[in-house]
Amino acid sequence: MTTIADVARLAGVSKATASRAFSRPEVVSPATAQRVHEAAVKLGFVANNAARLLAGGRSGILALAVPTLDNSYFSPVIAGAQARADASGYQLTVVVHPLEETAELKPLARLGRQIDGIIAVAPRGTDDLIRSALDLTPAVLVDREIDGLDSVVADTAAAFGALIESLVEHGHRRIVYVGGPEGSWQDVQRTRAVRAAATAGDAELTVVGPHASTFADGVRTSAAVREHAPTAVVPYATAIGLGIRFAYLTAGEAPPLVSSERSIVEALDQRDAPAIDVDGTELGRVAADMLIARLADPDAETQRSRLDVAFDPGQ
Numbered sequence: 001m002t003t004i005a006d007v008a009r010l011a012g013v014s015k016a017t018a019s020r021a022f023s024r025p026e027v028v029s030p031a032t033a034q035r036v037h038e039a040a041v042k043l044g045f046v047a048n049n050a051a052r053l054l055a056g057g058r059s060g061i062l063a064l065a066v067p068t069l070d071n072s073y074f075s076p077v078i079a080g081a082q083a084r085a086d087a088s089g090y091q092l093t094v095v096v097h098p099l100e101e102t103a104e105l106k107p108l109a110r111l112g113r114q115i116d117g118i119i120a121v122a123p124r125g126t127d128d129l130i131r132s133a134l135d136l137t138p139a140v141l142v143d144r145e146i147d148g149l150d151s152v153v154a155d156t157a158a159a160f161g162a163l164i165e166s167l168v169e170h171g172h173r174r175i176v177y178v179g180g181p182e183g184s185w186q187d188v189q190r191t192r193a194v195r196a197a198a199t200a201g202d203a204e205l206t207v208v209g210p211h212a213s214t215f216a217d218g219v220r221t222s223a224a225v226r227e228h229a230p231t232a233v234v235p236y237a238t239a240i241g242l243g244i245r246f247a248y249l250t251a252g253e254a255p256p257l258v259s260s261e262r263s264i265v266e267a268l269d270q271r272d273a274p275a276i277d278v279d280g281t282e283l284g285r286v287a288a289d290m291l292i293a294r295l296a297d298p299d300a301e302t303q304r305s306r307l308d309v310a311f312d313p314g315q
Contacts (some may be wrong), residue, residue, distance in 0.1 A: 002045045010039040054259035061091045062291060063111060064284075067098040071213055071256045073237070073280060074121065078140065080284025081119055088292050090116070099125040099133055112137040117295055119287045124183040138298065140291045142283060144185040145304060150294055152286045152305040155249040156186060159309040163234060163259055163274050166313040168201030172232040172257070176225050178218070178244070179209025180236030187236055194234060206230070211240055218243020232257040238264055260310060274314040283307060 008018035013032060016154060021028050021036035028036075039045075062085050066074045078094055085092040095111065097104050099122035112118070117138035122130050127146050134149065141151040160177075167175055177194045180187035198205035206228045211217040218240040225233060225244055233256050235241035241258045248255035260268075262275040290303055 002043045004045070004161075006043055007036060007039045007045050010043060010140040011035040059114060059116055060089065061093055061115045061174050062288070063093050063095055063115045065095050065097040065099065065118060065120045065122070067096070067100075067110075067121060067123065069096060071237075072276070073213070076280030077121070077284040077287075080281035080286075081288040082284070083281075084285045084288035084292070087287075089131040090166050090292070097133075098122070099130055101125075102129065105129075105133055108133045109136070117291045117292055119284075124181060138291060138294045140287045140294065142287050148302060150290050150303045152223075152290060152307065153186075154280075154285060154309050155306045156276065156278060156309050157189035159276045159311045160190045160234065162311050163276060163313070164194045164197035164203070164205070166274060166311075167232045167234075167257075168198070168203045170313075172203065174206075174228065174230045175232045175234065176206045176208055176228050176230040178211060178221060178225065178233060178235040178240050179207055180240075181212055183208035184210070184236075188235065198280050209236070210237065213237035213239055215239045215243040215246070218245075219247045222247030230256050232259075234259050259314075263308075265312075265314070266300075267287060270314075272314050275310075275312040276311040277312075279307070279310070 004018050005015050008015045013036060016031065017028060018036050021033045025033050050247060064078060064081050066078070082092045093115070097108060099120060115137065117133065119140050119142060120130070120134060121142045123144060130146060131148070139149060142148050143153050144151060145151045164175065175198060177191065179191060187210065195205060195207070208221055208224050211221055213236060218235065221240070222244045226248070233241065233244060235244065235258065238261050241260050242264065245255045245258055257273055259274045259276060262277050265271070265273045265275045284306055286307065290305065294300065
């Protein structure tokens with residue numbers, strides 16, 4: 001069986017250098033890394049990353065905790081994180097934990113003993129609960145910021161504020177914002193941003209909610225939306241907006257302008273409707289990169305990242 005020593009001998013480097021070429025390629029020269037990898041290919045050697053991690057006291061497993069699997073928003077986040085984890089030699093496992101109840105602390109503590117770190121999407125639990133849940137495990141928060149924890153956020157609040165400004169510029173004076181899940185950190189940020197933009201533009205803004213990010217809740221809230229006779233509706237989530245449009249059309253009424261995401265706007269041929277798109281794949285990639293960096297340097301300063309969110313004003 002080919003060993004790392006055989007690869008080192010063929011590449012003309014020490015065994016330690018050959019090992020670093022696989023485990024920490026950034027600390028060897030590109031030319032040396034290339035020689036080592038060419039030798040490995042020639043000899044049919046595959047680095048045993050799991051054994052290397054276990055020898056260092058690690059499992060080689062990262063977890064990504066989401067509050068539900070019913071929301072398609074999380075799918076690209078998972079895909080992006082998995083791609084980054086795989087490229088760095090880690091296995092990613094997905095778990096469902098809303099991180100809203102103290103009863104979750106025990107299973108999370110058990111999970112923490114089996115993984116190297118966790119990416120957590122936890123929009124609604126209290127700061128103290130989330131700190132307790134993630135206290136003993138290297139962690140990165142997605143779409144939420146808490147002091148002392150690494151985090152990456154899609155800056156949807158800025159995009160929603162810009163959307164309201166655009167609507168006002170195009171003559172919309174009665175706007176309804178349909179809020180997201182109760183206690184959602186992102187919903188708090190978005191509500192603050194849309195209120196500020198409407199006030200600055202001297203427009204009438206009504207906030208309706210909270211609501212789950214579902215088509216059914218969009219249908220249910222349509223009556224409350226209709227009462228305000230808005231010319232434009234800005235829903236927290238695409239599914240809510242689709243439910244509102246469906247309810248209007250089913251009642252034989254022309255729906256107001258409803259913002260959505262680009263793929264929905266194009267599918268419905270609503271060229272005048274504004275669109276907001278979050279790059280969930282990039283969100284997952286950045287979160288995984290941040291967690292892997294934390295594992296490499298546990299004592300580094302807390303990192304916060306805010307990603308720009310694409311906004312198409314439509315009209």
